[in-house]
Amino acid sequence: xxxxxxxxxxxxxxxxFDANGLITAIAQxxxxxxxxxxxxxxxxxxxxxxxTGNAVxxxxxxxxxWRKGEESGHVQKVQQVLVDCDQDCLILKVTVDQGQCHVxxxxxxxxxxxxxxxxxxxxxxxxxxxxxxxxxxxx
Amino acid sequence: xxxxxxxxxxxxxxxxFDANGLITAIAQxxxxxxxxxxxxxxxxxxxxxxxTGNAVxxxxxxxxxWRKGEESGHVQKVQQVLVDCDQDCLILKVTVDQGQCHVxxxxxxxxxxxxxxxxxxxxxxxxxxxxxxxxxxxx
Numbered sequence: 001x002x003x004x005x006x007x008x009x010x011x012x013x014x015x016x017f018d019a020n021g022l023i024t025a026i027a028q029x030x031x032x033x034x035x036x037x038x039x040x041x042x043x044x045x046x047x048x049x050x051x052t053g054n055a056v057x058x059x060x061x062x063x064x065x066w067r068k069g070e071e072s073g074h075v076q077k078v079q080q081v082l083v084d085c086d087q088d089c090l091i092l093k094v095t096v097d098q099g100q101c102h103v104x105x106x107x108x109x110x111x112x113x114x115x116x117x118x119x120x121x122x123x124x125x126x127x128x129x130x131x132x133x134x135x136x137x138x139x
Numbered sequence: 140x141x142x143x144x145x146x147x148x149x150x151x152x153x154x155x156f157d158a159n160g161l162i163t164a165i166a167q168x169x170x171x172x173x174x175x176x177x178x179x180x181x182x183x184x185x186x187x188x189x190x191t192g193n194a195v196x197x198x199x200x201x202x203x204x205w206r207k208g209e210e211s212g213h214v215q216k217v218q219q220v221l222v223d224c225d226q227d228c229l230i231l232k233v234t235v236d237q238g239q240c241h242v243x244x245x246x247x248x249x250x251x252x253x254x255x256x257x258x259x260x261x262x263x264x265x266x267x268x269x270x271x272x273x274x275x276x277x278x
Contacts, residue, residue, distance in 0.1 A: 011260040033172030084247035108223035
């Protein structure tokens with residue numbers, strides 16, 4: 001469980017990428033504290049995020065860099081990058097506009113497991129934009 | 140990027156475990172919104188969490204169930220379990236006492252990348268308890 005002391009207590013940023021070269025990154029609204037989404041970064045995506053101030057991820061399904069907002073316009077302005085004790089997970093504190101999840105909600109976490117159930121969900125939020133409009137192809 | 144519609148829009152809870160049988164779980168303070176830690180669950184850990192109301196994870200390093208707080212006493216009372224659009228990540232909204240990270244901080248995310256730097260961290264929090272006391276072996 002515990003990582004070496006210099007990793008946990010030190011002030012050198014040494015992000016630990018997994019066997020696929022990725023690190024988990026949580027995007028959290030810097031204002032409200034709402035967790036918006038969880039994605040992954042490779043070394044290049046992390047470097048671009050730190051350099052540009054806009055969140056850049058690595059899409060596992062597409063196996064390429066994913067500049068958040070490049071299609072939808074819903075960019076994430078990164079205010080702060082936090083790292084956890086064993087440096088294998090990041091939080092990006094971000095400033096965002098309305099509508100971060102591609103399904104149409106502000107956050108990807110719009111459903112909760114029903115109390116007393118193990119297999120039923122209940123909606124906890126309403127949609128804030130129409131993804132069909134945001135992602136429509138330019139003619 | 141997009142999962143099938145019934146996964147994204149449906150109300151059946153069908154958590155997607157990865158190749159190792161694990162799903163990422165974020166513990167977030169139900170009161171303050173602070174992200175406390177990120178861990179992993181297998182199917183059994185998730186089932187026990189839902190059944191008991193206390194967070195149970197699967198320790199990747201120890202390859203066994205990890206009943207959060209079993210050694211430290213810092214249990215997590217689960218108020219709500221949220222799932223994201225493609226159902227491969229969970230948020231546990233938890234009620235906790237003081238001191239969730241084994242290093243001594245309230246959250247595992249106690250360091251941020253320094254502004255303008257790519258390799259230096261700065262502390263963003265102070266320790267809230269002495270882990271040497273919390274984890275000491277019973278004589």
